[in-house]
Amino acid sequence: MKRGSLQGGIYFRSGSKPPPSFAFLLLDVAAGASPAAVRTGLEGAWATLKELADGRLAELEGADRSSSKGLRDQFTGLEFLFGYGRRLLDSNVHDPPLTACARPTGLVFLDHPDAAFPSLPWAAGSSANRGEADVCIQMTAGHEAATRLAATEIWKYLVRSESPLSVSAIFTGFGRADGRGWLGFHDGVSNLDSSQREVAIRAETRPEWMIGGTYLAFLRIGIDLASWSALTRSEQELLVGRGKLSGRPLIGVERFESGETKPIAAAPVTARSTDVARAEFHEPAQTTDPLLEASHIHRANQNRGSASAPAALRIFRQGYDFFEDFEKGAPRLGLNFVSFQADLLTLQRILHLPGWLGDSNFGGPTSAEESTSARLLTLDAGGFYAVPRRSDPFPGAELFA
Amino acid sequence: MEASGPFTELGPDGLEAWGKLMDRVLSPGRLRAVSEGDDAEFATSDIDWPATPSRVLSCLGRDRAHQFLDLPVHGRNKQEEYCEWRTIRREDGAVIRVELTTELAAYWRVLAIHQPSRLLELIAELAGEESVSPGQIYGLDDPWSAAEDERDLGFAENMLAVATAGPYNSGEKAICCLIQETNTFQALARLAASASRPYLIEDEQGRKLLPNSPELIPPVVAQLGRSSDPVIAERLSRLAFEGRTVSLARPVGIFISSVARTRLRCPDGSIPPAEWFSLARDAGGDVDGRALHQRLVIEVPPARDYVLGDLTDVASEERIEHGAQIADLVQLALRLEVGLKARRTRPKLLAPRSRKDPLDCRSLTAAADQALAGSP
Numbered sequence: 001m002k003r004g005s006l007q008g009g010i011y012f013r014s015g016s017k018p019p020p021s022f023a024f025l026l027l028d029v030a031a032g033a034s035p036a037a038v039r040t041g042l043e044g045a046w047a048t049l050k051e052l053a054d055g056r057l058a059e060l061e062g063a064d065r066s067s068s069k070g071l072r073d074q075f076t077g078l079e080f081l082f083g084y085g086r087r088l089l090d091s092n093v094h095d096p097p098l099t100a101c102a103r104p105t106g107l108v109f110l111d112h113p114d115a116a117f118p119s120l121p122w123a124a125g126s127s128a129n130r131g132e133a134d135v136c137i138q139m140t141a142g143h144e145a146a147t148r149l150a151a152t153e154i155w156k157y158l159v160r161s162e163s164p165l166s167v168s169a170i171f172t173g174f175g176r177a178d179g180r181g182w183l184g185f186h187d188g189v190s191n192l193d194s195s196q197r198e199v200a201i202r203a204e205t206r207p208e209w210m211i212g213g214t215y216l217a218f219l220r221i222g223i224d225l226a227s228w229s230a231l232t233r234s235e236q237e238l239l240v241g242r243g244k245l246s247g248r249p250l251i252g253v254e255r256f257e258s259g260e261t262k263p264i265a266a267a268p269v270t271a272r273s274t275d276v277a278r279a280e281f282h283e284p285a286q287t288t289d290p291l292l293e294a295s296h297i298h299r300a301n302q303n304r305g306s307a308s309a310p311a312a313l314r315i316f317r318q319g320y321d322f323f324e325d326f327e328k329g330a331p332r333l334g335l336n337f338v339s340f341q342a343d344l345l346t347l348q349r350i351l352h353l354p355g356w357l358g359d360s361n362f363g364g365p366t367s368a369e370e371s372t373s374a375r376l377l378t379l380d381a382g383g384f385y386a387v388p389r390r391s392d393p394f395p396g397a398e399l400f401a
Numbered sequence: 402m403e404a405s406g407p408f409t410e411l412g413p414d415g416l417e418a419w420g421k422l423m424d425r426v427l428s429p430g431r432l433r434a435v436s437e438g439d440d441a442e443f444a445t446s447d448i449d450w451p452a453t454p455s456r457v458l459s460c461l462g463r464d465r466a467h468q469f470l471d472l473p474v475h476g477r478n479k480q481e482e483y484c485e486w487r488t489i490r491r492e493d494g495a496v497i498r499v500e501l502t503t504e505l506a507a508y509w510r511v512l513a514i515h516q517p518s519r520l521l522e523l524i525a526e527l528a529g530e531e532s533v534s535p536g537q538i539y540g541l542d543d544p545w546s547a548a549e550d551e552r553d554l555g556f557a558e559n560m561l562a563v564a565t566a567g568p569y570n571s572g573e574k575a576i577c578c579l580i581q582e583t584n585t586f587q588a589l590a591r592l593a594a595s596a597s598r599p600y601l602i603e604d605e606q607g608r609k610l611l612p613n614s615p616e617l618i619p620p621v622v623a624q625l626g627r628s629s630d631p632v633i634a635e636r637l638s639r640l641a642f643e644g645r646t647v648s649l650a651r652p653v654g655i656f657i658s659s660v661a662r663t664r665l666r667c668p669d670g671s672i673p674p675a676e677w678f679s680l681a682r683d684a685g686g687d688v689d690g691r692a693l694h695q696r697l698v699i700e701v702p703p704a705r706d707y708v709l710g711d712l713t714d715v716a717s718e719e720r721i722e723h724g725a726q727i728a729d730l731v732q733l734a735l736r737l738e739v740g741l742k743a744r745r746t747r748p749k750l751l752a753p754r755s756r757k758d759p760l761d762c763r764s765l766t767a768a769a770d771q772a773l774a775g776s777p
Contacts, residue, residue, distance in 0.1 A: 106716060109718070195610070206462055286446060302449060303635070310450075310455040348664065349716075
């Protein structure tokens, strides 16, 4: 079970990189549906995705050769995974219950409308959390058309088969070729070394149906780009903990009599740099300046420990940016924060503990007067999902036995 | 040494004895405690970890681990993260109060030897009693007249062995200090000294990686799967690799660095106020404005129509039924003084090695099976 038990679309292996298109499709089960009907619906949805990944689309069977080749090219690299949300295991929602399987400890609803995490408030006007659902399907591919078409094909299948499953929401996103995010900084630089990711990701504890699987946290985080853009580059770098252009970790802060501060970055990594210098680029050395210790990269990785040390609170992040619209003259945009971890309590600790990200919205000192990141991020939607190991006819089928 | 907070209670002789003890324990290793007058440039830095015994949870599963850890002797003996607690329940079993301590037994021993009156007063205070009998603490009716080693032995026998600890440290009437067999100053010092060596890991592909692999720490000084040992070992070995001067900050101890209060919800959905979390026994470091608390008591004020056991942890959606759930909210810290300047080191190259049953689950499971079978 160990090797290769994780579902597709988790790009944790050395050299693998998430493709640029992301869709997160959420499905809900109608009240009173039988487990058997849900199982049939999910089996069909899984089969639909497998056909698409093979470049086949039922209604276009028999099309000319060039059209078929185009279809195959379009879906090359389509990866997908199934996850199950807290809602599916809620007997208040599903009575009688859809499954007799036990709920994993950390699989919980996010608090709403109260803040789910102390320093990450819900976006103004979010009347409901659209990120919670019975089932999530994460789809990633090289082309936007592939993830959008796949989502639509699933919808078609569910309607056609009169399944009790229906689409409740979809969130989409993209990755940039330059590896940067909306803040202008490189994203994911501090992620775990590939050799340690599987340990951080793979669930090893009960319930039995989740052993060999993983847990996915999805947080659709809006970014106040106007506030961010109003900061100087130095201020931004001190909040992040890295140089904006180079991505190099900061190792010190120069302070001037005027009260201004100037970040000092580590030496550059070059082609001649050692393995260790490269590793230190990702996982910077101990800083002794309180301003740097309060920066995002240090708050999120206080102890610089390995995935084998439970207290290091290591998770594997795989985020995608999003852009929705211009609203009142400003863009509505942000990050689809997606993380995979062996235990959702790890993420809860990171986001609740003072000193980590429990007392800072993004980074920087705790005191409100000092913190320039007080309201940089807000939560638009979010949910936690249990992502079972690979199995036939689809992952998690045993839930509906 | 600089004395403040509880350390002043040791008195001059006690302070001197405590200082000598630290020097003796730390001297064989590469760590020491920073003394006044050290002229090197240091900054404080904490290694932190959750108080919940993660190895016990991994081996036994969450529900069994929670039940087991609340058992007086066998459970207490697996509260192995430098934090121990007692859970006080109502007659119907509902949790009404949890008391946690990180105070080192070595410190309490020095207090017992040098300040018997203060010791008895403190124990009475922690137990919520007017006074306690010296006989129950020292096994002596008149500890004041006894020789120092008699006081030491009497206190150790009556208060510091998990199997035989009297009611004032067994959790029955109070909890005063750490008594789990590996939660000692000596064990901490051994681990720290063993980890403070510069090395690099060479993986199967010949890549040289940063020294963050707890498997490299000898099993005799570190237990894999714990919250504390691996992270302490990794962090110190990383600092050693960076060529930093590292010392344990004074006052030496394990401190409660934070409590994730925002994970709890009252029956009305509100977050319990900070006043319900009484932090105490501040060791008085007051470095960077941060207190160094060694004790936490959490309970709902009697005026409310609910108790601690009616609160829910939003991270698990579970009601508080065991002390370990409170420990899960508590973050502990070991405070270091880290030299500002790094210097070049010549790290030793090591290869990761795997161990059989690295978490030692087999013996833990056997102990839990036996203890839970005999519990009500």
